[in-house]
Amino acid sequence: MTAPRMLLRGLMAAALVLPLALAGCGGDDDSSAGGKTELTFFWWGGEARAKLTQQALDLYTSKHPDVTFKTTWQANQGYFDKLATLTAGSDAPDIFQIDDNYLAEYATRNVTEDLTKYKDSGKLDVTKFPESLWKYGVVNDKLAGLAFGENTQGLVFNKTKLEAAKQELPKTGMSWGDLITWAQKAGTATKIPGTMDPSADYKAFWVWLRQNGKQFYNGSQLGFTKDDVQKWFELWKGARDAKATPTADVIHEGNATDITKQTVVTGKALTSWVWANQMPDIQKNTKDELGVVAYPGDPSAQWARASMYFSVYRGGKHKDAAVDVINFLANDPEAGKILGTDRGLPSNLDIRTQVAATTTDPAMKASIALEDELLKKFGPSPSVPPKGHSKVKTELIKAAEAAQFATLTPDKAAEQFFSAAQAAVSG
Template identity: 90%
Template sequence: MTAPRMLRGLMAAALVLPLALAGCGGDDSGSKDGKTELTFFWWGGEARAKLTQQALDLYTSKHPDIKFKTTWQANQGYFDKLATLTAGSDAPDIFQIDDNYLAEYATRNVTEDLTPYKDSAKLDITKFPESLWKYGVVDGKLAGMAMGENTQGLVFNKTKLEAAKQELPKTGMSWEELIAWAQKAGPATKIPGTMDPSADYKAMWVWLRQNGKDLYNGNQLAFTKEDVQKWFELWKGARDAKATPTADVIHEGNETDITKQTVVTGKALTSWVWANQMPDIQKNTKDELGVVAYPGDPSAQWARASMYLSIYRGSKHKDAAIDVLNFLANDPEAVKILGTDRGLPSNLDLRAQVAATVTDPAMKASIALEDELVKKFGPSPAVPPKGHSTVKTELRKAAEAAQFGTATPAQAAEQFFNAAKAAVSG
């Protein structure tokens, strides 16, 4: 279901269904003990919940007049719940969000504009990479504070490649060089060389930027049908050259579940992911993995906010909520507690301190990639517009038509372009 349809349906549901998070909005009746209670909603696992609670407990120990009512859940269903809460004007004071939905909520005036707080230094982002905090701007308003930095990463099976005495992929190789590398590495390791990323929007996005285009320009597409055709043809050539797995395996790898990634299942030597997924991917295979930037000029990549914290525009406790955001991003003790759970810390000074304590090899590799690329990142694009989730779905649908041969690259490109255009401009 697309985000707009989902939101319309849930707005009606919010009027008749009891809310699991009743009282999330900024009700000034607050607490009977005279303390200000802030509601805080995020997605994640138990480890994130434990770390977040520890950081909030630290805040309360320094600000005894503030306490928190926290709610968290798995990613699945999170945005359904958030849509229900906002439709019922009962949103949490502080909530977690990502770039797939930030523009949707900002344009519906759900999120508080953080710009005045940034300008007055109540929200200090002077230690953030500029491209990182700007990736939270929607229509000139800062809709969310980046809680961590991330970027695209090509994860590869280092163990299998070294055993077969094959060259490892490296940052800066061209797309054609990557495909040629995969053609050679595949037969040597008896594993297809690279996952086909033609259904992956972030791979196509980087490729577009390297070719002087972009994914979006406001609520319009910033590429042509011919651009998409070239992208699909590039990967048809790779499939024909047997540099990739077969279409049925590619279909499996198109799933976003970590356990379905081809570098985990052993059905290809690479997977195209976000760099901060490296540790979780590594946990699912006994082979040692490595990670480099996507092919081509790395300046096409950018400091992507792994996720944001936003403040509900209807909150009655905005100043307190702003102080909490500032604390979580800039207090050395809080940042140390949170570590890299939500991505590399946005504050570069504190990031260096956290990175120095990391012992997990996979996380160290992810940090090393970010450190390498931070000097090469280009300007961040605008946050994806409303309809972006539909665009991602339609890209996969069209790319798989080309992968299975039920459509030519030209036909698949036309199918995707028309559907994507309708999704963002409708």
């Protein structure tokens, strides 16, 4: 989902002028032909998401007949190219979906409306949200987006195969070393490598850093050193040497974000390192029963991460109306029932309880149960990743795979990644 760097910069620079000019025109202008307000709404996703979103918007219109919607959606690929084009021109959407790869980038270029005043006045109600979740939408002291789903890191494991081999199941709170020892033993018993190697996975590295008193980012700078990366790569070299993980070619397959490529789905490892809300989709792709626990180590290193946000265009003419819509989608029980967990576990905890009580999907119940368990243990949210984050993620995969295939030592791979990551966030 990464937009080409040069395209994004050029288009976003152009977008800077338009929002500032329009924002200087004063407050909302909700006058439209025939007394109607038409809001444009843009998101990514598949047909199922489009259908559910349209149903929720139709519900809003039934309760607010003067507000209608012009909706546009598309698949993930190319979405941010299109969004950059729209925000640079006169056709920018009033409401758009965004994630933490780009929220800071758009916010610092004044594309997103600061929602703080709406939150403070109660027009945007976050009182039922975990505090760390809505705060994960703050960029430079401005609320740039409303978190529209909660997520956290989840270690998904093959319960069927482990129980058949009479092996202990992984548990929340086990150390990283214990997890690798467990994976080695379970792999021997099942003849399947115990765990996917997550050294290329930024979210696993991020949790490990927080458990070691570091952050992935400190503001717009890296929060770790080259030595931290080397220790991380060496940890997983040891796991590979101990045959606790698959071979490098299989790890490469598992590094893909496609659900169908996850090693717990392909049967090439007993665990996969994913976002917890992916559990239901992963379960649909295997006949074996799966389970999910937190990542190894102290679970307080995990946090309530926004699976995605809705942001309001700063240069739009109908900002008050747009805010009312996203408030409705997040907090109205009927809308919550329609939208379910398509964009992650509902941010509103009351809506989440409602969804959990009505779902018949065991994998969804497991995902919600993990999130509810960790909600009591979550640490404070980190700052939203700065611009360059997508490039940093790509460079981590590149360097980790060099170590996995042994074309570089952990030391040299760490040096490569750290240098490239510094350039990405400062460029």
